[in-house]
Amino acid sequence: MNTPSYIATLVRPMGKQSSERKAWSVGINTTWIPFFTACNLQGVTFIPAEALGCPMRLGYGKDGSVRFGNNGKPVIRVAPELAGSIRLVRENFIAGLQNYASQIAKDNAEAYASLVAHNQAKGLPIAEKQNADLAKALEAHAAAELAETEPVRELVPV
Secondary structure (H helix, E strand, O other): OOOOHHHHHHOOOOOOOOOOOEEOOEEHHHHHHHHHHHHHHOOOOOOOHHHHHOOEEEOEOOOOOEOEOOOOOEOEEEOHHHHHHHHHHHHHHHHHHHHHHHHHHHHOHHHHHHHHHHHHHHHHHHHHHHHHHHHHHHHHHHHHHHHHHOOOOOOOOO
């Protein structure tokens, strides 16, 4: 089976990342808004113009007041209609990745299983070292907590 070009494109570096607001780690203004505007134009989606025109919304509390996060900044959310469409794209994207991997594993079962075993063998020393490091760190952490919580007792003569 030949690898489809859209799959090959997914695993190539594409350049510098932007610092714009993102949904599902994808830029809202540079990717989602143009994508869904094009989808609306083609009749594939029917996202309201308000959601595309003002994709970021203030978060409000139950009492109707603007919500603030622990950092003191107002809570900003993606418009619900846009967020729902992004979630659908993500779910379909994941299903496509799983289907592709499943088809490759089915078409070339022996080589796929061999590569999985090879990858796991190469990763085993890293996993073992991390497990040992974590065990040491947990012991040290527990000892430090015990030292902090245990009261100092003085011996009193009887």
